[in-house]
Amino acid sequence: MKTLILTNRVPFPPNSGYPIVVYNTIKGLLNLGVDITLFSINTSKHRIDVDDIYDPVFEKIEFHSFSIDTEVNVWGALLNIFSNQSYNVSRFFDEDAGRLLEDILKENEFDIIQFEGLFVVPYLDTVKANSNAKIIYRAHNIEFDVWERIAMREQFTPRRRYLQFLARRLKHYETEQLNRFHQVFAISEPDRQHILKFGCQAPLDVFPVALDFEKYIIDQTKTSFPTLFHLGAMDWRPNKEGLEWFLDEIWPDIEKLNSELRFYIAGKSMQRQFFEYDSENLVVEGEIFDAIEFINSKAIMIVPLLSSSGMRVKIIEGMAMRKCIIATSMAAEGISYEHGKDILIANTADEFYRSILQCITNPKKWREIGDNARKTVERDHDIHAISKRMLDIYHKLISA
Structure with missing residues (x-):
């Protein structure tokens, strides 16, 4: 052939x-x-x-x-x-x-x-x-x-x-x-x-x-908690718009929940506005060398897309790494998921707030969702x- x-x-x-x-x-x-x-x-x-x-x-x-x-x-x-x-x-x-x-x-x-x-x-x-x-x-x-x-x-x-x-x-x-x-x-x-x-x-x-699952090796001893993270190229407009919305409308209330909570954002073409954002608990890493290592080291993945189509590969990778994903329904479009079982869907600022609060106050919850997410992607991808x-x-x- x-x-x-x-x-x-x-x-x-x-x-x-x-x-x-x-x-x-x-x-x-x-x-x-x-x-x-x-x-x-x-x-x-x-x-x-x-x-x-x-x-x-x-x-x-x-x-x-x-x-x-x-x-x-x-x-x-x-x-x-x-x-x-x-x-x-x-x-x-x-x-x-x-x-x-x-x-x-x-x-x-x-x-x-x-x-x-x-x-x-x-x-x-x-x-x-x-x-x-x-x-x-x-x-x-x-x-x-x-x-x-x-x-x-x-x-x-x-x-x-x-x-x-x-x-x-x-x-x-x-x-x-x-x-x-x-x-x-x-x-x-x-x-x-x-x-x-x-x-x-x-x-x-x-x-x-x-996905070739041999590549997605999980080491939970290297996962820090409580941590949120977002990974995506900032030269793709939907990523930039979604992250701006999350930082402006949701993050100011979220970071008050726990003084130890950190939100890490990474991706190529990271724009100056994100580095200048006024938040001590926000860590902007820009482009990273090893995405799998970065995903493994953090706990909860945030995907606040407001405009998109197709299938978000980074969500599939996050699920393969047993991460709890909190995403808009638009971001999760095309993925065979069950809300509350292998992913958490949040479409409003209030829904993101409640989902994140649930995960950082009940660590067992985000680990359970991550375990189910891995099973789902092994079945479908x-x-x-x-x-x-x-x-x-x-x-x-x-x-x-």
């Missing part, structure tokens, strides 16, 4: 949501004997020096990448208004990258070509013109839905209207592409239901985040089971 995977960023190292999903997909398929070629857009925002990649998974694949500056600029955004293209997506297309992909397709005969996310779909015409492979689109989330929710929360009217414009363009592009594939993979059941409503007629299956099911669909497509 010869497979080509297209990604909108280099998934090495697997240190955030999208790279983790892609990395584990590749790792699981390799373990089943699939021959993998990876073509990645190496964006300016997430640029990786390929020569610095040292990873056993990387050594087992054929790898190609092309560097593109995808940064938003005022002139490009203005010109785009007068085109019929989605500015969110068009920034990822480059004619030279298309020619490199064309050469790869002419030199290889692939059985399956898998597009990991919407931002590599602009290369679909190149693939169709140069390959007879079965083509799969994997929706990591409903992209336009994220932008619609962000626009709804924007207070500045001109910016809100422009965000709404971007969301409409993105929705038109996203829904228009679905039926150009032989197969569509959704990241969660709610996303599958949304995609069906968009008129998707291609076969549609759910493939959630897969095992890399071996998910990879086997994906390969079964590959074989079904090829034999059709």
Whole structure:
């Protein structure tokens, strides 16, 4: 089985949501004997020096990448208004990258070509013109839905209207592409239901985040209590907005509960405003070297997202590390959970306050929820089971 995977960023190292999903997909398929070629857009925002990649998974694949500056600029955004293209997506297309992909397709005969996310779909015409492979689109989330929710929360009217414009363009592009594939993979059941409503007629299956549980080693002797923590990239707007809301509306009351309580926030692109926040009990660590070690060392995970789509990989990782997660229902969307058993859902300041109070006054409660969380993700997110099911669909497509 010869497979080509297209990604909108280099998934090495697997240190955030999208790279983790892609990395584990590749790792699981390799373990089943699939021959993998990876073509990645190496964006300016997430640029990786390929020569610095040292990873056993990387050594087992054929790898190609092309560097593109995808940064938003005022002139490009203005010109785009007068085109019929989605500015969110068009920034990822480059004619030279298309020619490199064309050469790869002419030199290889692939059985399956898998597009990991919407931002590599602009290369679909190149693939169709140069390959007879079965083509799969994997929706990591409903992209336009994220932008619609962000626009709804924007207070500045001109910016809100422009965000709404971007969301409409993105929705038109996203829904228009679905039926150009032989197969569509959704990241969660709610996303599958949304995609069906968009008129998707291609076969549609759910493939959630897969984890290799050998990586998630728990050492509770290194876990400090009482501690809260938040882990997420601050260059992703929903993370920034959610954390701002929590710090402004909830944390001032929470830190009064216990003088020893500490709230740790970490993630790349941490902005100055968080370092300057007036709270002695808030610890801002910025980008960290080892996310698993950081998660292991803290007790209760806070995920206050107010706009999102898809599935939050960091929640799945937190559950794998037996953490008690306190999250909005939007943050936990797509995860098979039972409120009060393997996660705590809080959508208001009062609900967050009561959930945190419950956990820090009753340590047995958060440990119990963490233990149940681990069982839940072992059931639903095992890399071996998910990879086997994906390969079964590959074989079904090829034999059709």
